[in-house]
Amino acid sequence: MQISDILSPQAVKTIVGSSSKKRLFQDIGDLAEAALGIPSARAVEALVERESLGPTGVGHGVALPHARLSEIERVQGIFLRLDRPVEFGSVDRKPVDLVFALFAPEDAGVEHLKALAVVSRTLKDQAVRTKLRANSDALTLHAVLTEDQTTQAA
Helix, strand or coil, X not given: CCHHHHCCHHHEEEECCCCCHHHXXXXXXXXXXXXXXXXXXXXXXXXXXXXXXXXXXXXXXXXXXXXXXXXCCCCEEEEEEEEEEECCCCCCCCCEEEEEEEEEECCCHHHHHHHHHHHHHHHHCXXXXXXXXXXXXXXXXXXXXXXXXXXXXX
C-alpha cells in the first residue's frame, strides 16, 4: 500500500486558524465531506470516539487520528497542514501542525493497519516533515507525501 492509494489531491489542505483539537476535528470533518463524501458530523463523531481511547498525537508535531466507519468501502485519508500548531495531547507533549486522518471501513483490519503503518513511516521522516512545513500549496503537499514511494512501500 502507498499513500497515493488512500490520499487524493482534493483531500489535502492547509488550515488557517484552527485553535483547538475540537475545531481541528471539525475541519477534518468538513474536508471529509467535501473530498470524500463522508458526512461531516459522522466523521467528527467517529474521530472523537476513537480519540477518547487515547490521543493519536505521535510526536514531532504529527497526529494520526483515525476511525472506522460503516459508510465507506475502502481506506481513505485526509492531510491537513496547520498554520498554527494546536495542543493535541501528543506523546511528546508538543502541539501538532501536521495531521493525517484515516477513515477505514469497519471490517478493514489489515488494510487499516497497513495504511497506518505507511503514513506513520512517511511522517517519521524528518526530511518529509520539513518539506511539508515549508509548503502551503495543497498540490505540493500531496506531491511531498506521495513522492519516493518505492522506498517507503510496505
